Amino acid sequence: MPPTTEESLGVKLRSDFPILHQEIHGHPLIYFDNAATSQKPQTVLDVLRHYYERDNANVHRGVHTLSNRATESYEQAREKIARFINARSHQEVVYTRNASEAINLVAYTWGLDQLQPGDEVVLSVMEHHSNLIPWQLIAQKTGAVLKFINLTHSGELDVDHYQSLLGNRTRLVSVVHVSNTLGCVNPVAEIVNLAHGYGARVLIDACQSVPHLPIDVQSMNCDWLVASGHKMCGPSGIGFLYGKLEVLRSMPPFLGGGEMIADVFLDHATYADLPYKFEAGTPAIGEAIALGAAVDYLTKIGMDIIHQYEEELTAYLLQQLYTIPNIQVYGPQLNQTNYPKNQGRAALAAFTVDGIHPHDLSTILDQAGIAIRAGHHCTQPLHRHLNAQSTARASLYFYNTRSEIDRFIETLQEAIDFFGEVFQK
């Protein structure tokens, strides 16, 4: 017997999120767009507010009390993030605006510096545009060649195909940990291991995994990992790049400015030690500190507990979606004998319903207070690959519940009936 909603994690934790307690078009909000961004618990909002009300000052440059407070909190948050992903050192965590900036940082420093004409960069067809466009740009500048890992018939990363793409020209593998469209969890440790066999570096786009799964960069052994704060209960405008110390050391600076220097002359400069070498200008201080609070919040719940609860939600969501006639759910399916072939499936489902455009579905669901995403979710090449112009996507987090899934399914069926009714006349 699955646990009843009364005792579920979602029911217990919902009260931490003020935004969830409102009505949209006269219906209680059901927020199922967590893969786009997550909501923020009161504790994170409090920390952000406290910082601006009590501690606001610039970091690393004042000797006064406020500057000291701001700097300490800012650096403590970095240490929290480092512990959260099991980095060896806080120096391996570079703050960025978001995950896109973190990928661009690697592309424009390591990529421009290291890639030669004919060098190969392996990506997958399921990449978010943010792990595709930077490499397209760098390939155009360097003459490097992009290669793409296909999907298996079950809608997962094809590891056999991946192996066949690796060779002596492979310099970089940059792949997503959890697909924001297929929901598949890719076997990143195996991916890294295989790439390292050819001396290639590996970047993991962990935007959809860091908020939902326990992450250990040491056991993953990736060279870089990127994530965004706003998808993990933190504010927007803050994300991070993890990089192995020796890898980050070998990279030239990215943006130039204050904070990232050691000694400056009119015609040249020396650069600060890690991680500051990559943090030019005044950073998003309050946002970084609030991200630290989000990490505290998630750690207190326990990432393994979040993951376990979300797996239950995922199974329930898929079972319920399967009861809808003429629906297609993308990615690995619950009833497949090989499920979970790789490492399971995240709490999201992109789907289409025959004859109804995802935008129309989303508009009708919104009228019932239900927020889902409709479109290509920044994975246009994947949508082309799946032969879908666009899809609807319900993406869940630990504060969602089975009863919300019930109401979502009920409303989805009503929306389908609404369109069906008209067409039959």
Added chain:
Amino acid sequence: MSLNTVRELYQQVILDRYKNPRHRGMTQPIHRQQRGHNPSCGDTIQLTVQLNESEDFIEDVKFEGEGCAIAIASADLMAEALRGKPVGVALAMVEQFQGMMKGAEEFPQEFRKLNVMQGVSQFPVRIKCATLPWHTLKAALELTSPVAKDGFISNESDS
């Protein structure tokens, strides 16, 4: 869920045009051709226009492509309304349609069928869907050669 608000948007005519569009296809011959694209959702339509000999009257408009109910119905109703209209009138209608989406006046009697799209103005995020065909039409009529050289027009700045 109350379907009343939803019915204001998805009027019978819109759903009927979505399911059974009358003007899908390509004009024969093609005097103007333009692809329109909504980058936020990936929807794309392709308009073809047949003009009279002096190229100041629209003989026929047809569309191909994929889109939501709002975009398809809007394209179909637009194609119907434009047949036999002077190019200048068509361009003025583009302005008027965009105005209607912002809550301005309806179309006069002659084009009253277009007024079923008015409900979209209450759904700001869907206005782009309704204006996609009109935006594409404007680009098509402003072409000096029959086919757009640089691919398609995006309606991203239009809302």
